[in-house]
Amino acid sequence: MKGAIRRLKDVEITDLPDPALIMDADTTEGYEAMKL
Amino acid sequence: MINKKIAAIIVAEGFASRMKAFKPLLPMGKSTIIETAIDTFKSVGIKDIIIVTGKNVEELEAHIEQTGVICLRSDYTKNKMFDSTCLALNYLKDKCDMAFFTPVDSPLFTKYSLKQMILKMNSLNREVLCPCYLKEKGHPLLIKK
Numbered sequence: 460m461k462g463a464i465r466r467l468k469d470v471e472i473t474d475l476p477d478p479a480l481i482m483d484a485d486t487t488e489g490y491e492a493m494k495l
Numbered sequence: 496m497i498n499k500k501i502a503a504i505i506v507a508e509g510f511a512s513r514m515k516a517f518k519p520l521l522p523m524g525k526s527t528i529i530e531t532a533i534d535t536f537k538s539v540g541i542k543d544i545i546i547v548t549g550k551n552v553e554e555l556e557a558h559i560e561q562t563g564v565i566c567l568r569s570d571y572t573k574n575k576m577f578d579s580t581c582l583a584l585n586y587l588k589d590k591c592d593m594a595f596f597t598p599v600d601s602p603l604f605t606k607y608s609l610k611q612m613i614l615k616m617n618s619l620n621r622e623v624l625c626p627c628y629l630k631e632k633g634h635p636l637l638i639k640k
Binding site for chain 1: 513514515518521522523528598600601602603604605607608611612615619621622623624625626627628629631632633634636
């Protein structure tokens with residue numbers, strides 16, 4: 460999906476102080492990190 | 496906070512081949528991954544929340560039937576996430592001014608982030624707003640009509 464984001468056009472990027480924005484449960488490790 | 500009609504799309508149709516588990520119903524805090532995302536969207540006043548379902552559709556729809564969301568069924572054996580997203584966007588056409596989009600496995604975004612994105616999108620002449628943390632792009636996206 461992150462590859463798909465890179466292909467989008469007319470995209471504005473906004474910086475936010477929220478690490479959860481880049482966390483996902485795509486793997487067991489990612490899921491466990493989210494539960495911490 | 497919200498003076499435009501805003502919807503949200505959560506795509507939850509996939510195989511989860513790497514996770515080896517049905518991600519929408521995995522525990523997250525006191526609820527599940529999908530309920531966490533739904534509750535955060537609701538916390539900023541979003542009422543139209545579209546869940547694109549596929550695998551384990553009956554189990555998932557039963558789990559969230561009390562939340563008031565709208566479920567759209569996607570043929571997960573044929574469709575990819577892009578197709579499921581198009582299904583939801585087509586459903587929302589003429590129903591909202593903008594829509595958040597996130598895959599179900601990225602549920603921990605905050606109410607603060609959603610509010611900041613809505614405020615920024617209202618002042619932008621762009622079609623898509625993508626949140627970023629420490630230069631890494633993430634979810635949810637905010638897509639203008």
